[in-house]
Amino acid sequence: MRQEILRRLRATRGRGRKLRGMAVLLRPYRGRVIAMFAALLVATAATLAPPPLAKLAIDDGITPGNVTVLYWTVAAFLASALILWGATWLQTYLVGWVGQRALQDLRIEVFGHLQRMSIGFYSRRRSGVLISRLTNDVEALDQLVSDGVVTLFQSTLTVIGTIVILFWLDAELAALTMLAVPLLLLGSLGFRIASADAYRITRERIALITAYLQETLSGVRVVRAFGREARHLKQFAKLNDDNRAANMKTVNLNAAYFPAVELLSALVTVAILLYGGYQAINDQVTVGVLVAFITALNTFFDPIQQLSQLYTTYQSGMAALDKIFELLDEQPDLVDAPNAVELGRLRGEIAFEDVAFRYAGQDQWALCDTDLHVPPGQTVALVGATGAGKSTLAKLVARFYDPDRGRVLVDGHDLRTVTSQSLRSQMGIVPQEAFLFSGTVRENIVFGKPEATLTEVREAAAAVGADGFITELEDGYDTEVGERGVQLSAGQRQLIAFARALIADPRILVLDEATSNVDIHTEGQIERGLRRLLAGRTAIVIAHRLSTIRQAGRIVVLEHGNVVEQGTHDELIAAEGAYFRLYRDWAEQAAA
């Protein structure tokens, strides 16, 4: 229980790092930040002005009947109201501007940092977590910036200012008021601790509802086909009810807390009235002081309450900042060497020299002591069981990882000595599951060569046999695809990925052949597209189709991270080794 309370109370770590980080973010906007704080200061001062002015008007103007003083104070009152207007306008605008600009910079910085990280980094981290740095965590900060900064600053100033005014008005009454402060602080903190989890749970529950809704809408065909509507209705009703229960808890907490604060404020007013009243009757305080005091009390309890309300926003904002800086502090692990050379036009020769590699945190070598030489223009088919090291070998060619031992060479250059830009711009990589970005078909095809003309795009699409179905799409090459556009079949996505690789005209092609569910016509097209794509370039293909394997200039058979056999289809069949056994098993199955 004690631990639980401590957990909920705990502030975040690394205050120094966060302050430095924030200072860096705000430095470019120094001028506006200073103006913002000035506006905040003036606005707060203007908010505090009315009670003392009212007191002045009553005690020195109205009670003694001095009209001149009354006029002047009313004029001052109006002036302070006008200043308040102007300062609030400026403050709202500047806080919005500076805060949003800083968040914008932070988003870009995190994004840029993520882009610099290696593929190895992405395979160690869950993508959901990385995305949440860019989204949820920045959001939490956004909340702190847009709600928090003004409240934090203004409430603190208001509290301090009000305390000064109260003591200036009457020290004894002020001291009496201060007795209520610990009570309010304790109550507010207790409320925060109790409600922090309650609010978090309501957010989680509504997120569950949204996710469930999303899922049953996307899966509506399955729901209908199995006639399971009733069950989903029941489950949804349960989620809905859980959400209600979670919210009810916050309603109960709020119902207990907010009226209690109002009561406290009323009780303090009574105490002041009673005590101050006796004193006024005894002529120890003036009535004006009493009125001003009670007016000032109004502006005293609100900010204290607001400050304690801010506690959770502050805490989650700081936690988010922690996580963001933690990510930013992580160094990119696969960067270009300082003296890396630009590769010229490649011939496309690939060599592996005694290459050994294992994935971080794994004991097993994914590749061990691999030697391989691929002359320019040859197609190599990698063949082997799952986990034999086919995709690892392909990834090392693209320098998604660096080998632990040995060297990977392209045209005689060790990949660690060349710039990744010049390497990858001459390398086409076609993954098994074709990933398309949201955007038009055309934008996806020109991904590797943004300056390509529409004619080039059409030629590339036609060459791999994608032109036909693309022109039949609603807007042809300008049809939106990806999450926010039309749904393409796996085969169609594959063909677009081929066109994307072809238009980039890579010297080296790394291709993970897909055997996904495509219809008969598309299947034939993919085969033809593939042939067109492979022509005239060095290619490493993780092969699944017999036709591809047969056409390859060389077949490399991998087992447990070792190259066990190399040669053409006919040579390997004649050798009656590992490849022969794989082929025989397949033939038997196919005949069954």
Add this chain to the structure above:
Amino acid sequence: MAVFWRLLGFLRPYRKGVIASAVLAALAMGATVLLPYLIGTAIDETTAGSADTHNANAWTDHKGYLTFVAIMIVITAMLRLALTVARRLVAGRVSLGVEVDLRQRLYDHLQSLELGFFDRQQTGQLMSRATVDLQSVRFFLGYGLIFIMQSALTIVLAAVAMFFVDPGLAAIALAPVPVVIVIAWRYGRRARPAQQEVQQRIAELTADAEENVSGVRVIKAFAREQVQLHRFRQSVARVFEQAMIATRVQAFYTPAIGFLPNLGLAAILLFGGLSVIHGSLSIGDFSAFYTYLLMLISPMRTLGYMLGTAQRATASGRRVFQILDRPTAMPVPEDAPPLPDGAGRVELRDVTLRYEGTTQPALRDVSLAVEAGTTVALVGPTASGKTTLVSLIPRLYDPTSGSVLVDGADVRTVEPRSLRRQIALVTDDPFLFSASVHENIAYAKPDATRDEVVAAARRAQAHAFVTELPDGYDTMIGERGLTVSGGQRQRLAIARAILADPRILILDDATSSVDASTEQLIKRALAEVMRGRTTFVIAHRLSTITLADEVVVLERGQITARGTHDELLEQSALYREIVEKGLPDQVFLNRAPTEAVGL
């Protein structure tokens, strides 16, 4: 306005709660208004007391009366506490109740709408009705309405009290009130849409970020980091622009709303002060006046703002009603009988189907009778109507003309759930729910034991890989769980169909993305499962076609040939072409499962 009254109708089940919270709010307001009056009295008493210092008796009287007023204030404050607590509890229950009701109504209705509706609607659109629109409606019905009543009541009561004390001064002091309400109302109307647009753009930014993280391999492969960063920069700038629009709205309205009440206060100070000096107003009345106006500031803002949200809630309500009012295009007759017993004979009679919004029919005059227990393979090019044909059997769509009969009963005349319970569907891209493997397999039969689930998984050749998952059959899969490969998804879908034990089985190219050895195993399992059931197979592979008793060739929505494999090789040119040229290569080697880091 009709929409507005209809929205109010949702409060009907909570009539008592609404009335109770209104009464409680009114009483609490009464207490709130009473407090300044009592404070004013106390101050007057004090002023009188300090004037009477020399008269010992009167002095004690004043002190005694002051104590009495103080006790009254305490009692009023306590009363207000009790009333407010009760009001909050009751109103909170009403608001949450309305939200739950509305959301359930919407979900119920969505579940009853025909499938064609979902083809034409974007999921995102529906989601925003169920979340954003629903929220603004419930906020208004649950809190807004009470706030409007409470604020209006406060203003009226305070105004009456002020007019009672000094009509002239009251008129001056209250002059800014309507202006504040109008400005706040405009703010309430403009602020939220601007803020929602910010949220919309942030959602786009999130999608962008997601895409860039998921597609990082492609980005790296094409060395496109800089370009993607540039694109992301633009998305971020779009968020900034809209956030500044929202900020400007806020910067324009908030200070104005804050300024106007100060004008009223200044007026009271000046004119009220002059009245006190001229002796036509007591200092106590004056301070009560001042306090009343202070008290009015927040209700003025609230009233205006809430009127703005009321307007928005009406707009949201209109969008929600658009869905709720949409009748289902697939009506089921009252007390439709369940599907009669039978062995699963299927017949299509002159069926034509044209999807809404298309010109070409997807099926044209198709007649087909399939005897119970036989297996039919449907073969044909893309968009020849294969999927459409099988969708008609579980009545996912209704034909434009013609009829579909299962065991002699027109599917439109029977209770749809009883029909669909007898049909299992395995699509080419099976959808799994975010639930455990067990729950996904037992989808059609939630009370299935673990043994039954395991048996079904074994028959679908899924048992081996399931046991290798981190938590076996309790592993969470789907969107919010572990990602399984296409082949694994299909085997789970087959297991799901096996456990459903249907009369009719529909397989849509279900064995295409598993490796050769698994395909063989599944083929055997399917042969066993198909026994005694009517099966429709949308086939793309020869090996699947060989499972069928009969092959039906579809072209442009029409059946162009029927017969056994051998007969069709002789009769149908298209079929020969498909078999000879079109049928894909057999998958040769073990296909690597989709790893976390694919290439």
